[in-house]
Amino acid sequence: xxxxxxxxxxxxxxxxxxxxxxxxxxxxxxxxxxxxxxxxxxxxxxxxxxxxxxxxxxxxxxxxxxxxxxxxxxxxxxxxxxxxxxxxxxxxxxxxxxxxxxxxxxxxxxxxxxxxxxxxxxxxxxxxxxxxxxxxxxxxxxxxxxxxxxxxxxxxxxxxxxxxxxxxxxxxxxxxxxxxxxxxxxxxxxxxxxxxxxxxxxxxxxxxxxxxxx
Amino acid sequence: xxxxxxxxxxxxxxxxxxxxxxxxxxxxxxxxxxxxxxxxxxxxxxxxxxxxxxxxxxxxxxxxxxxxxxxxxxxxxxxxxxxxxxxxxxxxxxxxxxxxxxxxxxxxxxxxxxxxxxxxxxxxxxxxxxxxxxxxxxxxxxxxxxxxxxxxxxxxxxxxxxxxxxxxxxxxxxxxxxxxxxxxxxxxxxxxxxx
Numbered sequence: 282x283x284x285x286x287x288x289x290x291x292x293x294x295x296x297x298x299x300x301x302x303x304x305x306x307x308x309x310x311x312x313x314x315x316x317x318x319x320x321x322x323x324x325x326x327x328x329x330x331x332x333x334x335x336x337x338x339x340x341x342x343x344x345x346x347x348x349x350x351x352x353x354x355x356x357x358x359x360x361x362x363x364x365x366x367x368x369x370x371x372x373x374x375x376x377x378x379x380x381x382x383x384x385x386x387x388x389x390x391x392x393x394x395x396x397x398x399x400x401x402x403x404x405x406x407x408x409x410x411x412x413x414x415x416x417x418x419x420x421x422x423x424x425x426x427x428x429x430x431x432x433x434x435x436x437x438x439x440x441x442x443x444x445x446x447x448x449x450x451x452x453x454x455x456x457x458x459x460x461x462x463x464x465x466x467x468x469x470x471x472x473x474x475x476x477x478x479x480x481x482x483x484x485x486x487x488x489x490x491x492x493x494x495x
Numbered sequence: 496x497x498x499x500x501x502x503x504x505x506x507x508x509x510x511x512x513x514x515x516x517x518x519x520x521x522x523x524x525x526x527x528x529x530x531x532x533x534x535x536x537x538x539x540x541x542x543x544x545x546x547x548x549x550x551x552x553x554x555x556x557x558x559x560x561x562x563x564x565x566x567x568x569x570x571x572x573x574x575x576x577x578x579x580x581x582x583x584x585x586x587x588x589x590x591x592x593x594x595x596x597x598x599x600x601x602x603x604x605x606x607x608x609x610x611x612x613x614x615x616x617x618x619x620x621x622x623x624x625x626x627x628x629x630x631x632x633x634x635x636x637x638x639x640x641x642x643x644x645x646x647x648x649x650x651x652x653x654x655x656x657x658x659x660x661x662x663x664x665x666x667x668x669x670x671x672x673x674x675x676x677x678x679x680x681x682x683x684x685x686x687x688x689x690x
Contacts, residue, residue: 291562300562300603301601301602302683324600325687327599328515328516328517328599328600355516356517356570392565
């Protein structure tokens with residue numbers, strides 16, 4: 282079968298080289314052939330490196346003609362064209378200002394070129410991407426926590442949603458945007474999410490029970 | 496900082512902070528790989544010539560293991576702050592640098608560790624000498640040893656010794672390296688067991 286090398290592994294000659302430290306993971310491909318599927322290393326990191334197809338939250342830092350420059354937390358700023366929004370034409374420009382938050386995905390992201398982002402999928406629809414609204418709170422966590430939160434049926438998100446209703450945007454670059462009804466509720470959710478990295482499930486439930494009691 | 500650690504043999508301890516891959520100022524940009532910079536700050540006073548030469552040794556060792564080709568036109572900065580010095584400072588800096596690289600998640604081809612050997616006037620080998628033993632020694636040798644095949648990445652010698660003595664020190668250092676790599680493994684295991 283075909284063997285896929287994920288993040289943390291590189292081919293070197295005939296063998297594999299492990300380049301990062303972490304937990305080795307394996308996912309079996311459909312055919313269940315013994316040497317097929319994907320292997321990767323789950324490593325804990327805070328610094329983001331742009332990868333094609335990743336959905337991230339960027340902060341607009343400059344408008345240069347027809348292109349916006351976004352800070353995505355990588356080594357280079359990403360570029361976003363004004364036409365890469367749903368329903369945008371040359372006459373109907375999107376209303377983007379410096380300092381706005383944008384949720385988009387990487388169209389081009391490799392080590393040799395400047396990363397390019399779009400807020401539109403391959404069918405031309407926005408599917409949740411675009412400019413993130415006013416208010417709310419943006420903060421940074423480690424990349425491992427984001428991957429944990431993005432897993433299907435994440436317990437943390439389910440438990441938090443029982444506490445207060447809130448809007449959440451998760452960027453693969455470690456950035457999370459939260460908005461709840463009041464500023465106090467927003468800050469409580471922010472603090473819980475930041476602390477989730479170091480708390481066990483039991484400690485988290487205790488904290489949430491304390492808040493839902495009030 | 497993306498990572499901050501301080502391993503300490505005895506009472507020597509160094510704090511390492513790693514930043515990167517980050518944006519690089521125009522002139523320092525390298526088109527095919529990452530520009531690695533090491534800054535060593537002594538406990539008291541301004542960095543002098545000794546710190547500069549140690550920075551170069553550390554930089555060359557780190558460049559040998561970091562896969563810089565994966566991050567061209569970026570800058571990786573390693574800042575080492577000496578918290579206390581009771582001997583074997585250079586090997587402590589090497590160990591701190593390696594753990595910093597490991598913790599930050601930078602792609603590495605292998606790990607490395609630093610071991611210091613002191614040859615006292617009788618010819619006996621002392622590993623990880625204290626400041627007192629370093630002053631009395633005839634020669635002090637520091638080796639940076641890689642984890643894949645225990646090869647030597649960097650050697651620096653102060654004083655004079657014969658070729659056979661150097662070979663003996665090297666063999667002792669390679670044996671000691673196993674303990675250090677086991678320590679790395681245990682620290683990382685502890686970190687990942689929490690999540």
